[in-house]
Amino acid sequence: MLDLATKTHNEERQGEAYAPFANDVNEYKKRFYIESYGCQMNFSDSEIVASILNNEGFGATRNFEEADLVLLNTCSIREKAEQTVRKRLTEFRKVKEARPGMLVGVLGCMAERLKAKLLEEEKLVDLVVGPDAYRTLPLLIEEAETGQKAVNVLLSREETYADISPIRLDSNGVTAFVSIMRGCNNMCSFCVVPFTRGRERSRDAHSIIAEAEDLFSRGFKEVTLLGQNVDSYYWIDEANDETVTFAKLLEKVALVSPDLRVRFSTSHPKDITEEVLTTMAKYENICKYIHLPVQSGNTRVLQLMNRTYTREWYMAKVDQIRRILPDCGISSDMIAGFCSETEEEHKDTLSIMEHSQYDFSYMFFYSERPGTLAARRYADDIPEDVKKRRLQEIVELQNKLSLDSNQRDIGKTFKVLIEGESKRSETDWKGRNSQNKMIVFPKTEGSDLKKGDYVWVKVTECTQATLLGYTL
Structure with missing residues (x-):
């Protein structure tokens, strides 16, 4: 459909890959690593997958080289996204050659369309799982561990994962x-x-x-x-x-x-x-x-x-x-x-x-x-x-x-939810206003403000992507 994505909104996660983590991976029998590409729905789905895997004794890791299971939650909406995923799978295959027990899987929107190529022609993955088949992941992993290629890309008219409590991956807690x-x-x-x-x-x-x-x-x-x-x-x-x-x-x-x-x-x-x-x-x-x-x-x-x-x-x-x-x-x-x-x-x-x-x-x-x-x-x-x-x-x-x-917006005052420290400076907070604009403002000495607090901020300056101001 689309290519050459460009965005002007600051600090959006869309289109980026990320890795979850576990507080103590040693408490789990096996480790998994997951990256998500595309829309917010894919990031949300990865949190459902993490919950399913966690119940099966898998703990998350940030380092794919030590993972027993590596998953890419894919996006088919742009050709560029598919090219990125293929490149990433090639990198995983090189690590897998040194660790034969590692399983590599593709989740999400690329699963149905490219399952044959990924499994048979290019031999890049061990399992392919569509967006409505995440509950079957434990069985598919067992099948893949025997050396079989494991696939489930069936779509459902009922599946909503309503009863699964997602694990918040890389959450800011806010x-x-x-x-x-x-x-x-x-x-x-x-x-x-x-x-x-x-x-x-x-x-x-x-x-x-x-x-x-x-x-x-x-x-x-x-x-x-x-x-x-x-x-x-x-x-x-x-x-x-x-x-x-x-x-x-x-x-x-x-x-x-x-x-x-x-x-x-x-x-x-x-x-x-x-x-x-x-x-x-x-x-x-x-x-x-x-x-x-x-x-x-x-x-x-x-x-x-x-x-x-x-x-x-x-x-x-x-x-x-x-x-x-x-x-x-x-x-x-x-x-x-x-x-x-x-x-x-x-x-x-x-x-x-x-x-x-x-x-x-x-x-x-x-x-x-x-x-x-x-x-x-x-x-x-x-x-x-x-x-x-x-x-x-x-x-x-x-x-x-x-x-x-x-x-x-310069001169206006907004109620801001503090999401954390600014990426550029640990002396600044960042947060968004109701209109979804990112606002960066200095921490005040002696203040007891913390992440998750609401605060009123007056805007004094701006860039194309960010508002700058101070707390009232």
Whole structure:
């Protein structure tokens, strides 16, 4: 689908690999190492996998060279991500040659599409496990330990992992992901998610509330509700004769405690309702931030993408958000150079960015993903140099919009949740405001502030990606 990802938001984890750890790996029979690539859902899934492995006597390690089991939780949404995973698997294979007992596995979205190549042709892995088959990992590991290739990429219409308590990997102890649904019913022509993650199914609302309550009781101060399209969350509570929509779920989580912040991602523009917006306005602890992917600013291209809205409709939705939530932060996704896109249609994307005044965006140029509707229906006919030039124009405009947005915040005061020390200086704190902007501010001598505290910060300066200020 996409390539050459560019982002302007500071300190995001998306697209990066990370390794979990155990406090004392010696207490476990075996060690596992996991890296995640792609979206927040993949990071959340890795926490489910860690819980399953932990129950089987595996402890996590940061060093893959000492692991008995090495796992890559993969992403198929961009060609670049797949290339990164292949390179990483090649590195693991070299270590495995010196440690024959080591098992290497691929999880997630690349599993179904590339299982044959990874297992047989390239012999890079010992097991391949799809997003709905993580419960079978213990059996698959046993099978792989006998020398057999172990595979389970079956998709499910029911699996939500609602009863599994995730192990928070590399957690800051302040913020956590909570998965509320799996799969996607939107057949965007550029996207592989419906084929790799299956159809939508919503998680039991009671289990979501219980997880949020547990996190808050353990000191977490912020949860992000995750789904490929959270606004289509729908669950029927038969015991109480209640239909739980996303707006109602948001309210239920917000009521866990006024000191627990609630975020969510991602919204499909066609599904975010006025009820969601008014619920956000009603509760101070529901963050005033919406990720609202536009993909293109041109109606014809949007129709080719099967986005099911027009340019004018999207702009009206942004206007509605601004009317109900005047201080709401909005971010987006954009694709440059989709099939048959003209220069004028590209300019429509630039103009919708100006209208929407995004605080930051994830920006890519289009690359065809096998198996998608676009790959079957349309010619990938925009030259790569044109795609890259259009992407650069989008990036340059977003950089300007991001700086303008941050400059408008100078002089304002925000409630900030301290997430930890700044990466650049141990004498500074970092944290985000309700609008999802990172704010860095000096530690005050003699102050008893600590990670997980809320503090009011006045903004005095900014960069394109970060606000700078001081505590009041």
